[in-house]
Amino acid sequence: MRTSVNPWAPASGRRSGSRSGSRSEGRRGPAWAVTAALVAIPLLPVAPPGASPAHADTDAAGERLADLREDIDTLLRHSSLEGAVSGVVVTDPDSGEVLYSRDGAEQLLPASNMKLFTAAAALEVLGADHTFSTEVMAEAGPGHRRSVENLYLVGGGDPTLSEDDLDGLAADVAASGVRVVRGGVYADDTWFDSDRLVDDWWPEDEPYAYSAQISALTVAHGERHDTGVTEVVVSPGKAGKPPEVDLGAAEGYAELDNRARTGAPGSGGTLSVDRVLGTNTITVSGTMPADGAPVSVLRTVHEPAGLAGHLFERALERHGVRVVGGVESGDAPEGRSGARVLADHESPTLGEILVPFMKFSNNGHAEMLVKSIGREVADEGSWDAGLAGVESALTGLGVDTSDLVLNDGSGLSRGNLVTADTVVDLLTRSRGASWYGAWRESLPVAGESDPFVGGTLRYRMGGTAAAGVVAAKTGTMTGVSALSGYVPGADGGELVFSIVNNGHSGPAPRGVQDAISVRLAEYVGHGSAAGVRPQSARVEGTGEMECSWELAC
Numbered sequence: 001m002r003t004s005v006n007p008w009a010p011a012s013g014r015r016s017g018s019r020s021g022s023r024s025e026g027r028r029g030p031a032w033a034v035t036a037a038l039v040a041i042p043l044l045p046v047a048p049p050g051a052s053p054a055h056a057d058t059d060a061a062g063e064r065l066a067d068l069r070e071d072i073d074t075l076l077r078h079s080s081l082e083g084a085v086s087g088v089v090v091t092d093p094d095s096g097e098v099l100y101s102r103d104g105a106e107q108l109l110p111a112s113n114m115k116l117f118t119a120a121a122a123l124e125v126l127g128a129d130h131t132f133s134t135e136v137m138a139e140a141g142p143g144h145r146r147s148v149e150n151l152y153l154v155g156g157g158d159p160t161l162s163e164d165d166l167d168g169l170a171a172d173v174a175a176s177g178v179r180v181v182r183g184g185v186y187a188d189d190t191w192f193d194s195d196r197l198v199d200d201w202w203p204e205d206e207p208y209a210y211s212a213q214i215s216a217l218t219v220a221h222g223e224r225h226d227t228g229v230t231e232v233v234v235s236p237g238k239a240g241k242p243p244e245v246d247l248g249a250a251e252g253y254a255e256l257d258n259r260a261r262t263g264a265p266g267s268g269g270t271l272s273v274d275r276v277l278g279t280n281t282i283t284v285s286g287t288m289p290a291d292g293a294p295v296s297v298l299r300t301v302h303e304p305a306g307l308a309g310h311l312f313e314r315a316l317e318r319h320g321v322r323v324v325g326g327v328e329s330g331d332a333p334e335g336r337s338g339a340r341v342l343a344d345h346e347s348p349t350l351g352e353i354l355v356p357f358m359k360f361s362n363n364g365h366a367e368m369l370v371k372s373i374g375r376e377v378a379d380e381g382s383w384d385a386g387l388a389g390v391e392s393a394l395t396g397l398g399v400d401t402s403d404l405v406l407n408d409g410s411g412l413s414r415g416n417l418v419t420a421d422t423v424v425d426l427l428t429r430s431r432g433a434s435w436y437g438a439w440r441e442s443l444p445v446a447g448e449s450d451p452f453v454g455g456t457l458r459y460r461m462g463g464t465a466a467a468g469v470v471a472a473k474t475g476t477m478t479g480v481s482a483l484s485g486y487v488p489g490a491d492g493g494e495l496v497f498s499i500v501n502n503g504h505s506g507p508a509p510r511g512v513q514d515a516i517s518v519r520l521a522e523y524v525g526h527g528s529a530a531g532v533r534p535q536s537a538r539v540e541g542t543g544e545m546e547c548s549w550e551l552a553c
Contacts, residue, residue: 065099068523072100075519078512084504087420090497090520093428099495104421107403108502111475112361112546113418113482114411116426117404119354119442121393122369123435125376128351132158132372134217136169136312137332137339138178150183151323152332152339153312155217155305156191157372157381158347159357159365160225163249163311165345170315172343181316184325187309188332191216192371192381196303198408200415207275209298210549211412214367216381218304219249219311224548225356227364228304230254232273234284235294237262243271245284250301253310254280265291273297305329351438358442358473359455360548363410370409383408398429411475423484423498443485446470446517456548460510465527466518472497476546481508483517490525 076086087108090100133156138148151173155161196213197206205211212218212228220227230250237243242258260271270286273295280302288295301307309327316323333339347353357365367383374385377392387406394401404422407415430439444455447467451458456474461467472485484498497520499513522528547553 064523068519069100071519072102072516075512075515076102078509080506080509080512081501081504084509085502087498087500088516089420089424090495091424091428092493093431093496094493101421104424105403105419107405107417107419108500109414109477109480110411110416110418110423110500111477111480111482112363112411113423113473113475113484113498113500114406114409114416115358115361115366115475116423116473116484117390117394117406117418118366118369118409119358119439120397120426120430120433121373121390122350123354123439124393124397124433125373125389126350126369128349128435128438130350132156132160132347134158134161134165134169134345134347135341136173136343138342139183139333139339145177147180147182148178149181150186150325151181151316151342152186152188152330153217153309154188154191154332155215155308157216157368157375158345159218159227159362159368160220160347160353161218161308161345162220162225163315166219166308166312167315167318169343169345170312170319170321173316174319174321176342178321178342181321181323181325185309185313185316185323185327186330186332187217187305187312187327188330189215189217189305190331191375192368195383198367198383198413200407200413203277205412206277207299208549209300210363210545212300212364213302213304214364214371215304216368216371217308218364218368219308221249221298223356224360224362225353225365226298226362227368228307229298229300230307231296232282232284232299233294233296234260234271234273234288236288236290236292239264239290243284243288245282247282249311250280250282250307252314253307254282254301257281257283259283259285261287263287263289265289271295273299275299275302278302303329351435354438354442355452359444359452361410361456361474361546362548363412366410367408394426397426397433399426412477418500420484420498420500423500424496427484427486427496427498440471440486443471443473446472446514451553454553456546456553458553459547461514461518464514464518465521466514469521469526470517472517474546475500476508476510478545479503479505481510481513483510483513487517487520487524493524495520495524 087103087106089104091098135154137152137154139150201211209226209229218227221229231248233246235244239262241262243260243262245256245258247254267289269288271288272286274283313323313327370386371381373389375381377389378385391401403419405417407413430436444457445453446457446460447462448454448458470487472483475482480502482500486494488494501509
């Protein structure tokens with residue numbers, strides 16, 4: 001029986017396809033939509049009164065373009081880019097004119113701009129209406145209707161499977177008449193291979209949500225659907241005593257090592273929440289003041305399928321189904337001829353999933369989509385098969401992939417390489433795809449306060465000509481920053497742009513990126529030019545990673 005769900009209710013790089021032996025970074029409904037009615041007309045100014053229209057248009061357009069290029073050159077000389085290499089390309093896709101280009105063919109690290117390629121390939125291969133299935137299967141054998149030997153929770157790569165969804169599956173099992181599982185519950189995540197992390201991801205990042213292990217059976221947390229994590233809440237105790245720690249969904253699955261202490265009221269805090277690598281031990285250390293507010297953080301779990309099985313077993317017990325054995329990992333019977341399906345759950349469509357994926361730059365979603373592509377094109381849920389499928393899909397779309405190096409789907413890997421030219425090529429060719437509407441609506445929109453519209457751009461470019469206009473994908477990690485997307489004209493038409501910065505030694509040069517974006521918005525008729533100094537980019541957190549990875553936007 002299908003559960004009925006309202007999906008959003010309250011290193012050195014290697015070219016993809018030649019990666020042998022490697023493993024290679026809310027729920028809302030219509031409010032997510034970003035409507036962009038685009039009319040393909042030239043982006044030219046109106047001739048001044050009394051001038052010869054043809055010459056006036058040509059001269060004025062030439063002067064405006066020269067001014068634009070000069071202003072972008074000025075911005076790229078800003079001190080925040082000292083020592084950096086910046087690939088910057090701006091085009092008018094309707095005319096094919098290149099309005100600006102600097103180092104557009106330079107291969108650079110893309111950070112999360114890599115997700116543009118992953119999302120486009122997923123839409124091309126799987127389709128915007130694709131859904132992901134999770135099934136509960138009962139092992140066939142002697143017994144009666146009220147008991148089964150074993151249950152198998154079989155993952156199908158759903159990046160949005162929630163604890164509530166597992167509860168719905170358990171309710172369906174109970175509704176089928178089963179009251180006792182004589183054996184155990186087996187978590188089956190063999191839809192993907194057993195490689196959990198990309199080969200060059202930094203081990204020190206593993207406890208953090210942006211570097212969660214990848215599994216075909218994983219539980220998504222919260223309305224942003226962070227996969228493979230649990231929310232740890234630390235609350236102060238009495239002065240001199242340990243604080244109270246709630247392990248969230250992982251309670252009973254993870255172990256707690258609480259070394260922290262509660263300090264006197266008004267004292268400083270040095271609290272740290274970590275996970276010992278290769279284990280499910282959450283270590284809490286440091287101090288927090290007795291009058292301090294609770295601290296809430298997301299931390300990854302080891303073997304996410306095990307957590308899914310644990311939560312499913314608890315849900316079965318709540319619905320009156322007793323499990324005699326425990327929870328283990330294991331494959332459903334071969335070919336499924338030896339089992340019957342008791343319950344199944346379908347995810348929202350891929351087009352809907354793209355919103356939390358792209359708005360919040362969700363690394364786990366990206367890698368699950370890559371492996372799902374591998375499953376679709378080669379019947380192999382691996383990074384090798386998936387990245388080969390990504391490149392093939394992009395080539396089929398018409399994108400020139402000769403300068404593209406893929407090592408993961410999220411951009412966390414430092415083995416990825418792109419050029420600003422290739423990013424612009426992708427953005428341009430996507431405009432003609434059948435899935436363009438879903439793709440466009442998934443991009444963060446500058447200055448929009450609703451996180452499911454603004455995403456990682458919600459605190460950027462507010463109150464400028466770019467606010468509510470620029471739709472673009474961000475990307476940030478140490479020494480790497482990017483912003484690429486679309487600037488629709490006030491009276492039709494639009495620009496496509498890509499800014500990829502590498503090698504800056506200080507914070508991400510978001511202010512320069514924002515100023516270029518604002519200047520482009522002014523160029524196509526949104527407000528008037530107001531100078532070219534870098535914008536003040538309000539982004540919380542360290543500035544060395546996507547704000548959403550730090551729960552700061």
